[in-house]
Amino acid sequence: MKSMQNLELMIRLFLVVMALCICVSIQAQISTTYSLRHHAITFKSDRAEIVVDPAITFKYLSSESYSGFDNIRGATFTAKVDSNFTAGGALFERQSTLSPFLSEFALQTSSMPGWGRFKKLDAATWVDNPRTIDIARAIGFLAWSNNRLSTKIEIGAQRFGWSKSPLMLSQEDVPYPSVKFGWVKSNYFADISMNQWVGSKKDGTVGGEYIIRNINKAIISSAGFSNEHCAVALLFGHTLEPAISVVSMAGRFVKNRGFMNYEAATSSTSTSGPSYQIGAGYNGDQFRTGLNFIRTKDGLYGDGEEMVWSNAMIPLGVITGNNTKISSVYFTFKNSDSAKWYFNCEAGLFSNDNFNLNDDFSRFTKGSITRIFSQDWDMGLTITVEAFKGHDPMLGIGVVHGIVRGYEKLLIP
Numbered sequence: 001m002k003s004m005q006n007l008e009l010m011i012r013l014f015l016v017v018m019a020l021c022i023c024v025s026i027q028a029q030i031s032t033t034y035s036l037r038h039h040a041i042t043f044k045s046d047r048a049e050i051v052v053d054p055a056i057t058f059k060y061l062s063s064e065s066y067s068g069f070d071n072i073r074g075a076t077f078t079a080k081v082d083s084n085f086t087a088g089g090a091l092f093e094r095q096s097t098l099s100p101f102l103s104e105f106a107l108q109t110s111s112m113p114g115w116g117r118f119k120k121l122d123a124a125t126w127v128d129n130p131r132t133i134d135i136a137r138a139i140g141f142l143a144w145s146n147n148r149l150s151t152k153i154e155i156g157a158q159r160f161g162w163s164k165s166p167l168m169l170s171q172e173d174v175p176y177p178s179v180k181f182g183w184v185k186s187n188y189f190a191d192i193s194m195n196q197w198v199g200s201k202k203d204g205t206v207g208g209e210y211i212i213r214n215i216n217k218a219i220i221s222s223a224g225f226s227n228e229h230c231a232v233a234l235l236f237g238h239t240l241e242p243a244i245s246v247v248s249m250a251g252r253f254v255k256n257r258g259f260m261n262y263e264a265a266t267s268s269t270s271t272s273g274p275s276y277q278i279g280a281g282y283n284g285d286q287f288r289t290g291l292n293f294i295r296t297k298d299g300l301y302g303d304g305e306e307m308v309w310s311n312a313m314i315p316l317g318v319i320t321g322n323n324t325k326i327s328s329v330y331f332t333f334k335n336s337d338s339a340k341w342y343f344n345c346e347a348g349l350f351s352n353d354n355f356n357l358n359d360d361f362s363r364f365t366k367g368s369i370t371r372i373f374s375q376d377w378d379m380g381l382t383i384t385v386e387a388f389k390g391h392d393p394m395l396g397i398g399v400v401h402g403i404v405r406g407y408e409k410l411l412i413p
Contacts, residue, residue: 050079055090059384059398061097063391068097068132070396089140089155098131100391101355101364105319106133108354113319116174116312139175150182157316158193160222160235161250163261163277164292164330167300167317168235168248169220174312189233190223197239197311216241216308229254237309244268244308257283259290267309269299287333292348294318294326325351325361342370342380362389370400377401 043050057072074092081087094115098106102113111117115135141154157173158180160166176198182191197216217240224233232251238244248265259281266274275297281290300322301315302308315321328348335341345367355362365387372380379401387393 048079048081050077052077053378054401055092056379056399056401059382059396059400061099061394061396063394065392066097066131070094070096070398072096084144084146085142086145087140087142090138092137094133094135094137096133096135098133099366099386099394100388101386103131103391104355104388109313111174111312111314113314114172114174116314137175145182148183148185150184152178152180152182154178154180158195158220160248161233161261161263162231162252163250163263164279164290165277165294165318165326166250167263167265167275167277167294167296168237168246168309170317172319173316174314176311187227188223188225190221192219192221194219197316218309224250239308242308244302246309259283265300266297267300267302269301269303269308270297271299272297275300281330286335287331289329289331291329292326294324296320296322296324298322320350320352320355323353325349340372340375342368342372344368344370364388 040054041052043052053076055072055074055076057070059070061068061070072092072094074090076090077088079085079087106112106118112133112135115137117135119134119136139154139156141152141156143150143152143154145151155177156175157171158169158178159171160169176195178193178195180191180193183189195218197218218237219240220235220237222233222235225231226233230251230253232249235246235248235250237246237248244267246265246267248263250261250263252259252261261279262277264274264276275295277292277294279290279292281288296318301310301317302322309316310321318324318326326348328346330346331343332345333341333343345365347365348363349361350364351361366385368382368384370380370382374380379399382396382398382400384396385393386396
C-alpha cells in the first residue's frame with residue numbers, strides 16, 4: 001500500500017544517513033561511551049562525533065467521556081563529521097488517544113498534522129470514537145556547508161519566514177524528501193529546493209487503506225535579507241502535476257526585545273485575494289508573550305479537492321487549509337537559565353469550513369506545566385490541558401523527554 005511504502009522508504013533513507021555518518025567516522029579510531037548523563041551513547045573519533053538519545057512521551061489522558069494514553073517512543077541522533085558535514089534524524093512510533101482538536105481533524109482527514117496518514121485504523125469504531133491512532137514518523141538529513149554555500153538532503157519539512165505558524169512552509173508539516181542548495185553572504189541569503197509530496201488526492205480503499213493516486217513534485221526558491229533588527233524574504237513555488245504557483249512575502253522587526261512578524265501569500269488557485277498573517281510580542285530571557293492573527297482565503301492551497309500545495313493530504317503551512325481564521329494569544333515562561341520549571345499556554349478563536357462545531361467561531365485553550373527532574377537526562381514531569389469548544393476538556397499527566405534541549409526551538413519566533 002502506497003502510504004506504507006512511503007513510510008518504509010523514509011525509514012530506509014534514515015538508516016542510510018546514519019550508516020553513512022558512522023562509516024565516515026570509523027576511518028579513524030573510535031571511542032564509544034555509554035552514559036546516563038548528557039547523551040545515552042556517544043561515538044567519537046578524531047574526525048567525527050555521533051550521539052544517540054532515546055525519545056519518550058508517556059502521558060495518561062482523561063476527560064469526562066473517555067480516557068487513554070499518549071505514548072510516543074523512539075530515538076534521535078546528531079552527528080558532526082570533519083568541519084563541514086552535519087547529520088541528524090529521528091524515528092518515532094506513536095499510539096495515542098487524540099486531543100479534542102486532533103480528534104476532529106483526524107475524523108475529517110484520516111491523518112495527523114506533522115505525522116501523516118495512519119498505519120492502521122479500526123474503521124468499525126472510527127466514526128463512533130475517533131480518538132485512538134497508530135502512526136510512525138521518520139526524519140533525517142545530511143548537510144554540507146562552507147562559508148557561503150550549503151546543500152542539504154532531507155526527509156523532513158522546510159520552513160519559510162519568521163511567523164509562529166507560517167502560511168506556506170512550516171517545520172511542523174508532514175515530512176517529505178527534498179534536496180536544497182543555499183547561498184549566504186553577509187546578511188543576504190538565497191536558496192532553491194526540489195521536493196516530493198504525496199497524497200494530493202485519494203482514490204478508493206483496499207483493505208481499509210487509501211490508494212494515493214498521484215505524487216506531486218515542487219520547486220521552491222526563496223531569497224532575502226536578515227539582521228538582528230529586521231528581515232524580509234520572498235518565496236516562489238511551483239508544483240509540477242497538477243500545477244499550482246505560489247508567492248509569499250515574509251518579514252520581521254525587532255527592537256528592545258519587542259518583535260513583529262508578518263507573511264502575505266497568494267497562489268494561482270486563490271479566488272478571493274491574498275492570505276495573510278501578522279504577529280507581535282515580547283521576547284525576554286525568561287518569558288515570551290505575543291498574539292497572532294491568521295487569515296487564509298479560498299483556494300490558497302488548491303482548488304476544491306485538488307489540495308496540490310500539500311503533503312499526505314494535509315495543506316503545507318496552516319494545517320487547516322483554505323478559509324481559516326485564527327486569533328490567539330500565547331505565553332511561555334522558564335524560571336531561570338538553568339530552568340527547572342516551564343509554563344506554556346495559548347488561547348484563542350478558530351474558524352474553518354471543515355471543523356466548525358457549533359457556530360462560526362470555536363474557542364480553544366491549551367497549556368502545560370513541566371517540572372524538570374533530570375536536566376542532564378533531559379526529562380521532566382508534565383501536566384497538560386486542552387479544551388476545544390464542542391469537546392470535553394482533556395487533562396494529561398506524565399513523563400516527557402526532550403523538553404530541556406528543545407526548549408529554545410519551542411520559542412519560535
